[in-house]
Amino acid sequence: MRLRYPDTIRIIRVPCTGKVDLIHILRAFEKGADGVYVVGCMEGDCRFDNGNLRARKRVAQAQAILDKVGVGGERVKMFNLSSGEGPRFAEYAVEMTEKIEEMGPNPIKIAMQKAA
Template sequence: MENYEPEIVAFCCHYCAYTAADMAGSKRISYPANVKIIRVPCTGKVDAIHIMKALEKGADGVYVAGCLEGDCHFKTGNARARLRVARVQKILEDLGWEKERVAMINMSAGMGERFAKTAFEFTEKIKSLGPNPISQGKIEVQAVS
């Protein structure tokens, strides 16, 4: 597991986190390549099923990055996203998974440094949690067969 590099999906709002990632690029601030960005028009567009499907397809961690509280371009999209992330966390807990694999993060468009810092911190957190539990299932099956 030493060379384990997690796959992380980040749903980023067009008006803040995605622009912040762009800002990080413009400022030549690097962030881990583990983070794969999916641009969304607003984090309110991200539904619980999108996060679940990312995990089902093997993502080791998923975060939703939206505007600062109260600053959503569409008023309440980020507040809705926070509740949906909490719902997925509850489902993961019910399944006996680590709820920390899923997170909601807030930032503004100008926070390039914060985007990079968040990407580093989340990647480290997922590294400490280990791979998505479904990959453990595959390993166990291979060991049996």
């Protein structure tokens, strides 16, 4: 398939998106990540029944917190696709990268650089 997607993305593999906790998302931003997106299986197709539904809720919780602390909830997003949808994976990567580039860098990262 040899699909290309932006090389700014670091993939963190998890056994199921249900493994992604709210604190994992927040820590990524605390450490300076500009954006985080969670890619889970299609809703209703979770091998563990509701892992991706839990992830969706946690992403929503992260969005609410990031909005309140001034980082911006739009920097985190949940996507769903099946394992056979490589092109869509690449599309989502481009979509998220463009979104983050439009928003600019994580303000925490800038504040950390200023403080250092």
